[in-house]
Amino acid sequence: MTEQDHGNTDADLHIVGVTKRFGTFTAVDDLTLTVPQGSFFALLGASGCGKTTTLRMVAGLEEPTAGRILLGTQDVTRLRPYKRPVNTVFQSYALFPHLSIFDNIAFGLRRRGIRDHAKQVEQMLHLVELDGYGSRRPAQLSGGQQQRVALARALINQPQVLLLDEPLGALDLKLRRQMQIELKRIQTEVGITFVHVTHDQEEAMTMADTVAVMNAGRIEQLGAPTDMYEFPGTAFVANFLGQSNLLAATVTGVSGDDVLVQAYGERFSLPAARCRLTAGTAWLGVRPEKLHLAPTPDAVPTGHQAVRGEVTDSSYVGVSTQYLVRAPWGDELTVFVPNSGIAAPLAVGSEVVVHWRPEHAFLIERAPDETVAPMPEPEDAVGVGT
Amino acid sequence: MSALGHLGTGSVASATPSDQPVAGGRRRRWVPYVLLLPGILWLLLFFAIPCLELLATSLYDPSGSLETGYAMTWHFANYSDAVREYAGHFGRSIGYAALTTLITLLIGYPLAYAIALKGGRWKNLMLVGVIAPFFTSFLIRTLAWKVILSDDGPVVSTLNALHVPLPDGRLLATGPAVIAGLVYNFLPFMVLPLYASLEKLDPRLLEAAGDLYARPVSRFFRVALPLSMPGVVAGTLLTFIPAAGDYINAQLLGTTRQYMIGNVIESKFLKVGDYPGAAALSFALMAAILVLVLVYVRRAGTEEVL
Numbered sequence: 091m092t093e094q095d096h097g098n099t100d101a102d103l104h105i106v107g108v109t110k111r112f113g114t115f116t117a118v119d120d121l122t123l124t125v126p127q128g129s130f131f132a133l134l135g136a137s138g139c140g141k142t143t144t145l146r147m148v149a150g151l152e153e154p155t156a157g158r159i160l161l162g163t164q165d166v167t168r169l170r171p172y173k174r175p176v177n178t179v180f181q182s183y184a185l186f187p188h189l190s191i192f193d194n195i196a197f198g199l200r201r202r203g204i205r206d207h208a209k210q211v212e213q214m215l216h217l218v219e220l221d222g223y224g225s226r227r228p229a230q231l232s233g234g235q236q237q238r239v240a241l242a243r244a245l246i247n248q249p250q251v252l253l254l255d256e257p258l259g260a261l262d263l264k265l266r267r268q269m270q271i272e273l274k275r276i277q278t279e280v281g282i283t284f285v286h287v288t289h290d291q292e293e294a295m296t297m298a299d300t301v302a303v304m305n306a307g308r309i310e311q312l313g314a315p316t317d318m319y320e321f322p323g324t325a326f327v328a329n330f331l332g333q334s335n336l337l338a339a340t341v342t343g344v345s346g347d348d349v350l351v352q353a354y355g356e357r358f359s360l361p362a363a364r365c366r367l368t369a370g371t372a373w374l375g376v377r378p379e380k381l382h383l384a385p386t387p388d389a390v391p392t393g394h395q396a397v398r399g400e401v402t403d404s405s406y407v408g409v410s411t412q413y414l415v416r417a418p419w420g421d422e423l424t425v426f427v428p429n430s431g432i433a434a435p436l437a438v439g440s441e442v443v444v445h446w447r448p449e450h451a452f453l454i455e456r457a458p459d460e461t462v463a464p465m466p467e468p469e470d471a472v473g474v475g476t
Numbered sequence: 477m478s479a480l481g482h483l484g485t486g487s488v489a490s491a492t493p494s495d496q497p498v499a500g501g502r503r504r505r506w507v508p509y510v511l512l513l514p515g516i517l518w519l520l521l522f523f524a525i526p527c528l529e530l531l532a533t534s535l536y537d538p539s540g541s542l543e544t545g546y547a548m549t550w551h552f553a554n555y556s557d558a559v560r561e562y563a564g565h566f567g568r569s570i571g572y573a574a575l576t577t578l579i580t581l582l583i584g585y586p587l588a589y590a591i592a593l594k595g596g597r598w599k600n601l602m603l604v605g606v607i608a609p610f611f612t613s614f615l616i617r618t619l620a621w622k623v624i625l626s627d628d629g630p631v632v633s634t635l636n637a638l639h640v641p642l643p644d645g646r647l648l649a650t651g652p653a654v655i656a657g658l659v660y661n662f663l664p665f666m667v668l669p670l671y672a673s674l675e676k677l678d679p680r681l682l683e684a685a686g687d688l689y690a691r692p693v694s695r696f697f698r699v700a701l702p703l704s705m706p707g708v709v710a711g712t713l714l715t716f717i718p719a720a721g722d723y724i725n726a727q728l729l730g731t732t733r734q735y736m737i738g739n740v741i742e743s744k745f746l747k748v749g750d751y752p753g754a755a756a757l758s759f760a761l762m763a764a765i766l767v768l769v770l771v772y773v774r775r776a777g778t779e780e781v782l
Binding site: 149150170176177178187188197198201244 | 678680681683684685686687688689690691694695698699702703
């Protein structure tokens with residue numbers, strides 16, 4: 091699941107076998123992770139999964155119980171925060187209320203004895219589009235503006251790694267979208283490594299070039315957002331990043347490049363390249379938008395996998411219609427049909443055939459006694475692509 | 477507004493609800509004054525009137541007495557006489573009070589900081605510890621200090637054993653003893669406002685300062701101290717003002733050579749019976765403190781913080 095590549099002499103951030111315990115609670119459990127220099131890296135997970143603790147250990151605000159943290163070749167595990175070339179954009183922004191915006195942004199440079207900082211501060215204000223706001227106090231700024239001051243205050247120090255702790259959490263949806271694009275633009279412009287902690291998978295996918303999904307102090311899966319979405323590694327990821335229909339299946343054999351499985355008495359096949367395993371019990375997964383509906387079995391294109399069912403619910407959400415289709419074994423499949431105006435809407439109670447291309451399915455590990463897919467907390471799983 | 481409301485709804489029934497808020501608003505405007513009334517009456521009766529009375533007394537002819545009565549002669553010389561004669565006592569009062577304030581601040585700030593930021597679940601217990609001395613009377617506590625600092629008491633014998641030289645070999649009846657008593661008695665007045673403002677200090681701001689290369693010392697002077705200035709100002713005022721007027725500590729722990737202006741006022745009022753002189757001294761002290769406080773608050777630049 092995790093990657094470990096030692097021997098780097100550049101400025102990559104290495105987290106090596108880090109564990110953090112608070113009393114008997116293990117917040118981070120033997121975490122090993124490398125964040126390449128200049129990347130936009132997202133640590134994604136539900137609250138309490140250890141992502142913020144990981145970030146705070148990199149910042150030096152918490153000390154690991156075990157393990158090492160390296161910046162390039164420098165071991166910073168026990169280094170005080172004010173000695174680390176790392177800066178943080180805090181969730182609450184933590185702007186100094188008694189200082190002007192200018193003084194807030196200049197804070198880090200002044201503490202390091204850099205006197206000639208006026209021009210740099212002006213440049214930072216320009217970068218975050220707050221020219222002319224230098225003399226104001228934080229309380230006189232809106233949430234979005236404060237967020238940008240917090241970013242400028244950290245960025246001006248040109249840290250080796252910039253840590254962002256749920257930086258957009260306090261903003262409303264529209265502003266959050268705007269700031270996501272803004273952050274991505276700034277990251278590309280300054281080229282500093284960004285490590286971004288978030289519970290919002292959409293935020294992680296929009297901005298980051300690498301996403302690590304964390305669960306219970308460990309990394310569930312790490313990779314490019316598209317790869318992870320298209321071919322999740324675990325059932326947790328399949329349901330945390332967007333939604334998935336997961337069928338409890340058993341592998342029955344391999345035929346050429348295809349893997350054959352059986353689920354609820356029905357037979358399916360999919361390419362071996364889409365399988366994380368080729369024997370034993372498994373989840374057969376398909377994303378709701380990869381499922382199609384046909385009125386009769388004859389209308390299913392050749393080569394597609396198919397399941398009969400009955401529409402039990404339909405909700406119109408603008409860009410698509412979301413159907414629930416009850417399969418013969420009683421479970422409901424979620425199907426997103428784009429409202430492209432081609433197919434007529436289906437009434438509840440209609441008999442349909444759900445079908446998909448075999449290469450759109452994926453096969454992931456399932457414990458033999460597991461019959462219900464693990465679902466992340468509903469508040470944390472925000473639908474993607476709906 | 478209400479006329480438009482009538483036009484809009486055009487029903488008789490709407491007249492009653494739309495009139496009610498206006499009547500209620502009129503009534504509500506009186507509420508603050510009614511609530512203030514007892515306090516204002518109290519202040520008038522027991523502060524403003526006695527103050528005027530005292531001001532009048534301070535201008536009476538000093539040759540009168542309680543038996544023969546006083547004549548109002550606008551005798552402003554009472555002030556110049558008082559200040560000239562007791563300049564030393566004034567100076568000692570301000571000096572002792574200033575030193576007391578400084579020492580209580582130096583002791584009280586770390587204490588308040590520790591309780592507010594590191595107290596955890598012991599916070600309330602520690603606060604009770606700060607206030608606990610108040611359960612005993614001011615006089616008793618000061619008398620206890622007399623025993624503690626006495627020539628054969630624990631402090632002097634310890635210092636003697638350590639060969640620390642003491643002026644005249646004693647602590648009691650010296651300036652340091654008076655200041656020690658003042659510090660002890662006024663410490664809670666410093667700690668409580670400091671605690672109140674440090675309690676509001678967001679520890680995440682300290683984390684942010686550390687993250688932005690501030691060492692612990694600069695983190696304190698750049699973030700914690702400026703943000704707790706309201707508490708510092710309130711604490712120093714609550715300590716300095718009563719300490720400057722105190723006479724119990726000087727009387728019990730000092731000698732006539734340590735007497736403060738409060739002792740002079742007390743003796744003039746209660747022993748000598750020089751009412752005009754005592755009143756003039758009281759007013760001069762009030763004026764001096766007022767001027768000092770105004771200058772201080774301006775210099776501290778905390779008008780906007782307060």
